[in-house]
Amino acid sequence: MKKLRQVTVIGLGLLGSSVTLTISRNSSGVKTAGYSHRAETRRRARRLGVADVIFDDIRRSVADADIVILATPICTFEDTFKTIGPALKKGCIVTDVGSTKLLPHKWAKKTLPKYVNYVGSHPIAGSEQRGVEFGRDDLFDGAACIITKDISTNLSAVQTLKKFWSSLGCRVSEMSPQQHDEILGNVSHLPHALAAAMLNASDLKQLKFCGKGFMDTSRIASGPANIWADIFHTNSANICKGIDGTIKELVKLKKAAKLKNKRQIEKLLEQAREKRARLIEYKVSKKEIQ
Amino acid sequence: MKKLRQVTVIGLGLLGSSVTLTISRNSSGVKTAGYSHRAETRRRARRLGVADVIFDDIRRSVADADIVILATPICTFEDTFKTIGPALKKGCIVTDVGSTKLLPHKWAKKTLPKYVNYVGSHPIAGSEQRGVEFGRDDLFDGAACIITKDISTNLSAVQTLKKFWSSLGCRVSEMSPQQHDEILGNVSHLPHALAAAMLNASDLKQLKFCGKGFMDTSRIASGPANIWADIFHTNSANICKGIDGTIKELVKLKKAAKLKNKRQIEKLLEQAREKRARLIEYKVSKKEIQ
Numbered sequence: 001m002k003k004l005r006q007v008t009v010i011g012l013g014l015l016g017s018s019v020t021l022t023i024s025r026n027s028s029g030v031k032t033a034g035y036s037h038r039a040e041t042r043r044r045a046r047r048l049g050v051a052d053v054i055f056d057d058i059r060r061s062v063a064d065a066d067i068v069i070l071a072t073p074i075c076t077f078e079d080t081f082k083t084i085g086p087a088l089k090k091g092c093i094v095t096d097v098g099s100t101k102l103l104p105h106k107w108a109k110k111t112l113p114k115y116v117n118y119v120g121s122h123p124i125a126g127s128e129q130r131g132v133e134f135g136r137d138d139l140f141d142g143a144a145c146i147i148t149k150d151i152s153t154n155l156s157a158v159q160t161l162k163k164f165w166s167s168l169g170c171r172v173s174e175m176s177p178q179q180h181d182e183i184l185g186n187v188s189h190l191p192h193a194l195a196a197a198m199l200n201a202s203d204l205k206q207l208k209f210c211g212k213g214f215m216d217t218s219r220i221a222s223g224p225a226n227i228w229a230d231i232f233h234t235n236s237a238n239i240c241k242g243i244d245g246t247i248k249e250l251v252k253l254k255k256a257a258k259l260k261n262k263r264q265i266e267k268l269l270e271q272a273r274e275k276r277a278r279l280i281e282y283k284v285s286k287k288e289i290q
Numbered sequence: 291m292k293k294l295r296q297v298t299v300i301g302l303g304l305l306g307s308s309v310t311l312t313i314s315r316n317s318s319g320v321k322t323a324g325y326s327h328r329a330e331t332r333r334r335a336r337r338l339g340v341a342d343v344i345f346d347d348i349r350r351s352v353a354d355a356d357i358v359i360l361a362t363p364i365c366t367f368e369d370t371f372k373t374i375g376p377a378l379k380k381g382c383i384v385t386d387v388g389s390t391k392l393l394p395h396k397w398a399k400k401t402l403p404k405y406v407n408y409v410g411s412h413p414i415a416g417s418e419q420r421g422v423e424f425g426r427d428d429l430f431d432g433a434a435c436i437i438t439k440d441i442s443t444n445l446s447a448v449q450t451l452k453k454f455w456s457s458l459g460c461r462v463s464e465m466s467p468q469q470h471d472e473i474l475g476n477v478s479h480l481p482h483a484l485a486a487a488m489l490n491a492s493d494l495k496q497l498k499f500c501g502k503g504f505m506d507t508s509r510i511a512s513g514p515a516n517i518w519a520d521i522f523h524t525n526s527a528n529i530c531k532g533i534d535g536t537i538k539e540l541v542k543l544k545k546a547a548k549l550k551n552k553r554q555i556e557k558l559l560e561q562a563r564e565k566r567a568r569l570i571e572y573k574v575s576k577k578e579i580q
Contacts, residue, residue: 075552124501137370137494142447144499173499186492187500191507194484196562200546201532207433207569209463210477213510215569215579217481220503221562222570225309229556236547242491244546247537249487254533257483257526262365264521272486272511279497279514287506 004164008033008065010080012045015097015126017072017135020051022168025137035061036132036138043130059087067094067164069121070096078107093157098122099184100234101148101177109152119159120148120177122184123170128183128222139167142288145170146184148177171286185238189231193243195221294454298323298355300348300370302335305387305416307425310341312458315427325351327427335422349377350512357454359411360386364520368397378406381449385411389474390524391438391467399442407447409569410438410467412474413460418512428459432578435460436474438467461576475528483533485511 007023009016012034020032034051035058036042041107055061062068062084070077077096083216088094094116101120108118125143127134128157145165149158175183195218207214232239249268256264283289297313299306302324310322318442324341325348326332335344345351352358352374360367367386378384384406388394391410398408415433441450452462465473479533485508497504522529539558546554573579 032411063569111507123501127502144501146499183496183499186496187504191488191504192545192559193392193540194488194536195507196559197536197543198481198484198567200539200542200558201535201564202565204568205564206473206476207565209414209436209473210569210571211434212417214477214481215573216506216509217485218562218566219506221559223563225556225560225563228559229552232543232547232559235554236550238379239547243540243547245491246484246487247540249490250483250537251532252490253483253487253522254530257522257529257533260523260526262519262523265522266515268490269482269486269511269518269522270515272489272508273513275489275492275494275497276508276512278494279500282498283505 001004002224004028004030004066004160006031006033006065007067007164008035008062009051009069009071010035010061010084011070011072012036012041012050012054012132012135013071013130014134015123015139016069017045017048017050017132018125018137018139019069019071019097019168021135022140024052024117026167028167031283033061033065041132048132048135050132050135058083064089064168065089067092067093067095067161068100070094073227074098074100074104074234077104078111078224081107081111085113085116087109088116092116093160094118095121095161096119097121099188099231101180105148105150116218117154118159119153119161121147121161122146122178122180123165123168124188126218130224130227140165141169143170144288145172147172147174148180150176151176181235182238183200185235186242189235189239190242190246192220192228193232193239194246207228236253277286293320294320294356294450295456296321296323296355297350297357297359298325299341299359299361300325300351300374301360301362302326302331302340302344302422302425303361303420304422304424305413306359306430307335307338307422308415308427308429309359309361309387309458310485311351311425311427312430316457318334318386318457318465323351323355331422338422338425340422342423348373352382353377353379355379355382355452357383357385359484360384363517364390364394364524364557367394368401371397371401375401375403375406378403380405382406384408384449385412387411388476389521391436391470393524395438395440395467407444409443409447409451410470411451411455412436412438413455413458414478416511420514421484430455431459433460433463434578435462437462437464438470438472439464452548471525472528475525479525479529482510482513482518482524483529484536485509505524
């Protein structure tokens, strides 16, 4: 691709609108286009000015795009690929911001025309909030972004996308979709499962006495259930494995507590504390946190 | 008690020093005294001026106190009660800021002189930080504080303590030590177990890719392992029960994920999201969060 002229984002929630807003912030001359299947979201997106142009027709929205980014729930991707496929121009890069990557790669291979290039993207940014109103032009500042590729991925498209996400403020790394789904299953999807299970096991009357600890530990469970159901659905094997591993550690802690083995309890808690201290050290060194 | 003249805090970590600092902020004329068994902590406490006087001798520190507050790890309480008992004046109120209450009540009954009054206190405030340097005079602003009493507790001492914690900014409620330990087991100790188990089950190399979600979910696991080992040790039955309940919910989620039953996954995640939304509503109504 000689010069990036237009980026189209499909799905104008927190992530999608943050992509177009950040491109605009850069004043790079790249045109931003947006589409949402909801008329109400399109209306609000226009009012908020999150993109240069908001299309009512998904095919028209992608016709002139150099990069098309899907920012809708993962399980819509296959149908969207089918819908936009015929409208894409030759050499167009199709990507997405979904939290699992193996199935999107598979669907793209199956349904997109051969003359466009699919590459997976996963900017690790966001919050438990949703909706175009929460779009921000600094959401990607310093965020990690994983680009996924397999043996059939066009490497020049990978380079273009790396440059693109870097220009939005991301620290970009590359891996296979398999590796991505395994890692994210453990560091993102599993915490969501734990937060949800903890809430489901709890009694609202008792929770009224909770402090900041519970609120923080459970925060991600406020994320949209439909988005997360798609993530669990498309990364089920890794999530099940992660749940098993955590249950094993919970049982260890339970055994130590049951036996009132203070030395063993403290050892297990110290092991966790120590690991998190090393994690914080790393994150500070990468300026991800202060 | 006619007039509160002196409060002595034993243990000058984050919580202990925050108690004396908050009393001083109120300019109520109440003298604050502190003791730590570590010379280095006493030196730093004097330098930081966290109390009117820092004693080198624990018995002398409590001799003139109207209220004595233990702010050391729970499993030290029994010995401390034995040590300070003979030095306490008649009618003195002894309390603590420990996170479990059943055993402290039992130890107090067994070891404190009959002419002093033990009442349990649990101000639900703090953070994963530790040490006298982190003491703050606003730590208790708006925090819940649970006062625990059983059939033998002196009710006038309960009233004095309620007034005391309220003057520090707490919203005070009362319950039995049994009820306290059950509730806190679920809303505070259980999240700690989950955070620690999640970290122990995880791979530091993978964690480097984690986002804000994992950091928040795991935050409390950075708390001091010795303090938390005492909590697990003294509330083991409730914690074990809470772990069992959460494992049950994790298995439900796992089953739904394994079967790729998207409707069931979404139902479970939505149930958690909804419960947290109601919790947030409550916390906002009580001005605990904004």
